[in-house]
Amino acid sequence: MKNTVLDSAFWATLYRHITERALESGVHVIGIVVVYFLLRNICKRAVFSVTTSIIAREERLGVTEERSGRLKTLSSLLNSIIGYVLFFLFVVLTFKAVGFDIMPFITTASVVGLAVGFGAQKLVKDVISGFFIIVDNMFVVGDTITVGAITGEVQDMGMRVTRLLDATGRVIMLSNGDIGQVINLSRNPVQEFIEIALAAGADLNATREAINTAGAELFESGITSLKAAPVLAGISAFSAATVTVRITVASDPRCLAQEQMRVRSAVRDALAKACISPA
Numbered sequence: 001m002k003n004t005v006l007d008s009a010f011w012a013t014l015y016r017h018i019t020e021r022a023l024e025s026g027v028h029v030i031g032i033v034v035v036y037f038l039l040r041n042i043c044k045r046a047v048f049s050v051t052t053s054i055i056a057r058e059e060r061l062g063v064t065e066e067r068s069g070r071l072k073t074l075s076s077l078l079n080s081i082i083g084y085v086l087f088f089l090f091v092v093l094t095f096k097a098v099g100f101d102i103m104p105f106i107t108t109a110s111v112v113g114l115a116v117g118f119g120a121q122k123l124v125k126d127v128i129s130g131f132f133i134i135v136d137n138m139f140v141v142g143d144t145i146t147v148g149a150i151t152g153e154v155q156d157m158g159m160r161v162t163r164l165l166d167a168t169g170r171v172i173m174l175s176n177g178d179i180g181q182v183i184n185l186s187r188n189p190v191q192e193f194i195e196i197a198l199a200a201g202a203d204l205n206a207t208r209e210a211i212n213t214a215g216a217e218l219f220e221s222g223i224t225s226l227k228a229a230p231v232l233a234g235i236s237a238f239s240a241a242t243v244t245v246r247i248t249v250a251s252d253p254r255c256l257a258q259e260q261m262r263v264r265s266a267v268r269d270a271l272a273k274a275c276i277s278p279a
Contacts, residue, residue: 028097036090043082051075072141077134080158125177126160133157133176139184144253146183147174153254167257185253189227192249194260196267197242197279204243207276208232211247214270218263225255230263242279 051072134157139145144153145164150172152164162179164172198207215230227250236246247267251259271278 025097029094032090032093032097036086040083040086043086044079047075047078047082074134076141076157077130077159080160084159122175122177123160126175128177129179130157130159130162130176133162133179138179138182139186143184143186145185147179147181150174151185189250190253190256192251192256192260193233193236193246194249194264194267195236195244195246196264196271197244198271199277199279200238200241200243202243202276204235204245206274207245207271210270210274210276211245211267214266215247215263218266224259224262225252226259227251230267 051074133139139154141154141157144151147164150164150166152166152172154162155165155171156163157176159176161173161175164174166172211230211232218224219226219229228248230247230249233246233248235243237244247263249256249260249263268278
């Protein structure tokens, strides 16, 4: 039989066919790559421009920070969707440019889709979960959230993953489908406590006055992320030798640790000024 894979004429014809189309296919592929990156860049810039103009307009109208963060989240998600769509078109056109007939793949898409569906359940779950996170307004870009044992600021949210930046600067990527219970620390001020041990014989009235005065001065200084003046809440523990007092600190969650240190420093100076010695 002629024209079989064992026939030298078959390979000569194949080689000639490939070399004749190599230049033409190469030009087409290069053109597709250039158009792909141009479209992706144009779409990204367009989404950014539209979102920026909307946020600027809303800010002039007194929009809340939550609304602004939601617009940024939708912008991030839209960029992700556009990226996936353009990449799919890029792959299809590239295959077509090099001479592969994609129609058999399209006609069998239902069968392949069923097979892929079983293997890509996690991917589908991530995409659907990301959609409902947006719809339910669980969090937006810029919010500080806690998911399980992870706490960080939402940097970006895509169709499949959400990126967090923790307090140490590490970028943590969570699959949207793995995000269950979420504690959003940005919707309301976070209130924490610091405790200071004093000698058992310390004057509690003088201590309260010194701490509350220092807290008020710190809050009114303007160089702070405190949401309220730190005050002495009361006694949290005592013994024969010491009395432990608790001070409330309400702050923006992103600056809580820093504000706790500033409050401790201010309280220490106030107690020293009032001649009240810590235990």
